[in-house]
Amino acid sequence: MRSLDSLFKPKSIALVGAAHTQEKLGGVILKNLLSFRGDIYPVNPKYTELMGLKAYLSVKEIPKPVDLCIIMRPAPEVPEIIEELKGRVRFAIVMSSGFAETGEVALQEDVKRIAKETGIRILGPNCMGIYNPHEKLDTFFLPHERLKRPKKGNVAIVSQSGAILSCVLGAVRAANTGVSKVAGYGNAIDINESDIYEYLSDDRKTDVIVSYIESVSDGRRFIEKARILSEKKSLLILKSGKGPSGQAAAFSHTGRLAGRYEVFHSLLRQFGIMEVMDFDELMDATKALSYYLSMPPLSKGGIRGGGNRVCIITNGGGSGVLAADECMRQGLEVPQLTDVQRERIGRLFPHFYGINNPVDLTAQVKDEDYALALNEFKDDYDGFLMIALPNVYGITEGLGKIMNGAVKELRKPVVFNVAEGGISKKISDLLEKSKIPVYTSPERAVRGLKALLG
Amino acid sequence: MRSLDSLFKPKSIALVGAAHTQEKLGGVILKNLLSFRGDIYPVNPKYTELMGLKAYLSVKEIPKPVDLCIIMRPAPEVPEIIEELKGRVRFAIVMSSGFAETGEVALQEDVKRIAKETGIRILGPNCMGIYNPHEKLDTFFLPHERLKRPKKGNVAIVSQSGAILSCVLGAVRAANTGVSKVAGYGNAIDINESDIYEYLSDDRKTDVIVSYIESVSDGRRFIEKARILSEKKSLLILKSGKGPSGQAAAFSHTGRLAGRYEVFHSLLRQFGIMEVMDFDELMDATKALSYYLSMPPLSKGGIRGGGNRVCIITNGGGSGVLAADECMRQGLEVPQLTDVQRERIGRLFPHFYGINNPVDLTAQVKDEDYALALNEFKDDYDGFLMIALPNVYGITEGLGKIMNGAVKELRKPVVFNVAEGGISKKISDLLEKSKIPVYTSPERAVRGLKALLG
Structure with a gap:
């Protein structure tokens, strides 16, 4: 199989359906392509120039072969456009909708057949295309002022749905992390999730x-590629279309049958492939994994090493209880302190602190208490859940720096829940600069930690 | 039983343990009390004046009887302080910790006995006290600059834990809604959740x-009061201490046994009392209920009327599928369109829109499409879930105004999911001004809607 390099890192791009204004989707795409450093060939028979670039009557007029052609024209025109691409391009992204998802199955089959005949590999149709910040490549029809792109980072997004792709982009940015490669593959008549897994x-x-999936066409290949990818990287799958309503919705969205969810679910389980249940879980796990895996290799020892013993350190008793409940639901242990542990930590703190697991630093907390407790128990647990309610004066912005020092040599997962309000935004930003992921509720923090303890 | 009026609406307050500086919790409380319009009597033998108020050597020196005495002194001093209050105050809030939750069971029993003998009703110990914005009453030891209080509104908070109370306050404020009365009741040796339910x-x-609950001392009375309250208002219960770890944590937090969760859970179910499973669910439901119930009575017809048929209107196919999945999990129906419905709505929109349920307005969406679809189907469904990904130019800030008009006469629950990024904050604020609750994920929006459809 041909590598997807020319799709993710093309040297030259043609855009069929380029427009002069961002009022048209073809104009938004052209605008987004302007930062690309390779050759760009806008195609539109009505113009000789578009956004400062020479425009071409048709793809036949382009003087050189191009790596990638983006097509944003009404669906019925697409088969002919692809025929014209024969011998001229390696990959085509069909952005246009109006295929199987709107009942136009025959038209989609036409495109599929022609693509096979011409040897052109197709992403889509009805898809979002590619974003690769390392190549300044952005084929989306979403304007930057409406969807700011995340910075470069270690998260790849592989989404059948353009909507979910854009939501994940927004959430990755809000999580202070970044992306490596992004692909929206839509109706997937040729290139599908398995191909992209293999590439990644x-x-x-x-x-x-x-990875957001509505349907899989070749289940066996999907499981094989997902399994291999999971051995090398952290793959998170969100499968939608779980029940009849969702399946019907998925069908009318990409024109493919979602299949029986139970089968899918148990296969993932069997092969140890991580599955999340909803969008928020997806983003909570992504944040934890992205942060943890971006730290120096030294720190990677702990991840999914088999241990699931959690120490909870909190300045709010109730938040600690909610966290302990969620640990139970997630299959994580919150073991009671032994007498020896109790004595060790009791020596560090005033008698009115809650000397247990959760350790309750109470409203009398000071920043350094978190580091003291973490340091004392660093060898006793597999992961640490810290809860800071920054509504007392004892918690300050200094917490970020103190935790930075405390986790540096730790080699174990640490996540924070910082409750909303007051200085919480500042503290959260400082913690996240030190690669400690922060969540707004105890339960979401536990779900983040769960992704690291596996 | 004496009404709790003097607790929630006292005319005069004494503060034993008042301090001159906000470095001490007794100073923070005094500062927060300064906005109270009734009489305030700070008690501290070391001062003649505190924050501009005359200070008293002891409660015996206070010239008049007072409605409410707040006690913030070390636990061992509390029994004697309460004895001194005899005949002088009606209610006391014991803020201090260091009772059963740290193993000092005998001390707590002492306080309980003395309270009975003196006839003084006690809130606490180990509690947060009262916030009543209508009376400018704020007994919390949390400074305003660290925890901004929400505005006046229709949400009451009844929390055993001060931490969760403060988290709910922060989340209520973030949800653009407000509070009516707030009580943190801690170890509950006298006044407990049932008393406060009755009052509310x-x-x-x-x-x-x-209502956040770790333990209930009189299960029968709790169920009775919760049932009565649920018939008149929307009561949402979050019970923690669900498993062994959480129960142990709850015990060391308030010194009371959490009891078997399964029994609690099935009793709530049996009596139709709403229970939520975690903090985020609690806040998602609170937001939806608070918004919906604050609209003119005209609009209250729909709530929990028995219907559970949902129409999903989206401009992102994948988000619609995730929403449909969550509806299924929550027991809400997303019925397919009938041929007649399909024809009706097909007349309104271009052929490439997804004419189904979810209605998919695609990336070609315009603001007014949401109102068009909602209006066409307003009699056909019990609730509406709108999804707006504001990453295309067709969605603008005008959406807020259009939706305001569309929901005005509707009498049915409408919630929005607006994906993060770009202009989503502005759109969300405008929608929430029109009392339409907005959520950042499709699934959370469904959970909000679920609270309204019951």
């Missing part, structure tokens, strides 16, 4: 893969 | 009650 298993820039 | 069932300012 050797991608050194990617540590975490977020 | 007749409170005209309260529509929604958020």
